[in-house]
Amino acid sequence: MKSKMSRAAVAVSVVATLGLTAACGGGENTDAEKKPSAGSSAPAEKPKEPAGQGALTEAQLQKAALTKGDVKGYTIADMPAEEMPAETVPAQPAACQPIANMFFFTSDPQAKARAGRTVTPKDELSGSVISLALAAHEQSDAEKVMADLRKATENCTKYEHVGNKYSGVEALPAPEQGDEAVSYKLKGDIEGAKIPMSFTVVRSGSTLIGFYSMNMLDADKAKVPAEVLEAQVAKLEKAAG
DSSP states (O other): OHHHHHHHTOOOOOOOOOOOOOOOOOOOOOHHHHSOOTTOOOOOOOOOOOOOOOOOOHHHHHHHSOOTTSSTTEEEEEOOGGGSOSSOOOOBSGGGHHHHHHHTTOOSSOOSEEEEEEEEESOTTSOEEEEEEEEEOOHHHHHHHHHHHHHHHHHOSOEEETTEEEEEEEEEOOOSOSSEEEEEEEEEEETTEEEEEEEEEEEETTEEEEEEEEESSOGGGOSOOHHHHHHHHHHHHHHHO
8 A cells, every 4th residue: 555655646747848949040241231321220129028937946946845844734755756757658648648747747848857745744544645846947838838737637537647547537726826727636546546636736937836635545635735735835936036
């Protein structure tokens, strides 16, 4: 049971990153092209559109992630690296890929940096397993990941991923946190165990925070605790500000 819960607790969040490259081009200009003629003025430069917030560094993510003592009633620890694989694994059908990615805190495009935490209630009878991860992106990529995830919650009902089956995908009301948020629930059939799970992904600027919660005892308690979500968003926004 412990190993099943550990694998199932490899959670969501979402994010990704495309390296943006600045393109510059054009041939050489002649002197006549370089210098305006007498009595004329050089054409005004077009104002540059804002590029949005750049990606945070791994050090900034680690500083912004919850740690021991940040949320009363919970034990918080670093997530083992093996529970946050770097590569995505294809899901069937493809419409469910963004949701499948969130289970392992991966995405396409990939995040530039991530920081993961396991969050365990000190009440040993709660039956809950909670994970979260912060993922650094360029802002345009973070917005795309959110849009893809939102679309997936509308078009995906069940899927298969890394040998496990998931069903009952359903969008949930998203919390009013960050710049935007997506929430959904599903049920996983993992090694024969039926496990209710819920996910919330929040975008704050260029950073995504993925939250995942499961409960082996009570499906109604398979929710991301509001106190954990609010504390993590607040800490990120303070660190990024």
